[in-house]
Amino acid sequence: MTATSCCSHADADLPVELHSTLTCPRCGAASLQTMPEDACLWFFTCPSCGAELRPLPGDCCVFCSYGSVPCPPIQRQRQQQAASARR
Numbered sequence: 001m002t003a004t005s006c007c008s009h010a011d012a013d014l015p016v017e018l019h020s021t022l023t024c025p026r027c028g029a030a031s032l033q034t035m036p037e038d039a040c041l042w043f044f045t046c047p048s049c050g051a052e053l054r055p056l057p058g059d060c061c062v063f064c065s066y067g068s069v070p071c072p073p074i075q076r077q078r079q080q081q082a083a084s085a086r087r
């Protein structure tokens with residue numbers, strides 16, 4: 001394994017949380033899910049009751065609507081906004 005600690009991830013020095021706890025609005029079951037780093041998950045089937053979750057209007061993915069943590073692209077967006085607001 002070669003360690004590439006610099007330059008390989010240009011904008012990845014912003015830490016993002018890749019695990020989010022999805023809570024089913026129908027049965028209330030919570031399940032810890034791993035999010036794809038650069039994608040949005042539109043559909044999620046509750047492992048407990050089988051309900052198909054979709055994002056709420058205005059949300060980009062089910063993690064933004066039902067997760068404890070929003071999806072990575074949104075996390076980055078917020079961090080960038082926070083960073084530029086600080087200047």
Ligand SMILES: [Zn+2]
Nearest residue numbers: 024027046049
């Ligand atoms: Zn459910």
